[in-house]
Amino acid sequence: xxxxxxxxxxxxxxxxxxxxxxxxxxxxxxxxxxxxxxxxxxxxxxxxxxxxxxxxxxxxxxxxxxxxxxxxxxxxxxxxxxxxxxxxxxxxxxxx
Numbered sequence: 001x002x003x004x005x006x007x008x009x010x011x012x013x014x015x016x017x018x019x020x021x022x023x024x025x026x027x028x029x030x031x032x033x034x035x036x037x038x039x040x041x042x043x044x045x046x047x048x049x050x051x052x053x054x055x056x057x058x059x060x061x062x063x064x065x066x067x068x069x070x071x072x073x074x075x076x077x078x079x080x081x082x083x084x085x086x087x088x089x090x091x092x093x094x095x096x
Contacts, residue, residue, distance in 0.1 A: 010041060020057075020078060020091060039057065078090065
């Protein structure tokens with residue numbers, strides 16, 4: 001399957017976020033669906049999101065890969081937030 005990038009997408013990801021993105025892309029590949037990247041370090045993001053640090057990405061939402069499947073694949077160090085047209089994935093380990 002293919003990874004597609006929205007035309008305005010710019011930037012890169014830190015190694016840990018690239019690994020997480022790979023897990024999400026594999027979920028899409030397993031169901032025979034392409035992955036659509038909506039945002040990396042580009043555009044304006046909500047305060048507190050880690051896009052500008054290269055630790056967050058947004059992908060297009062579809063009905064084949066569920067948010068709970070993404071949460072399970074990424075694990076507890078990731079925040080996964082469902083928007084109306086996208087899924088936000090952010091590496092944010094809890095430090096005690």
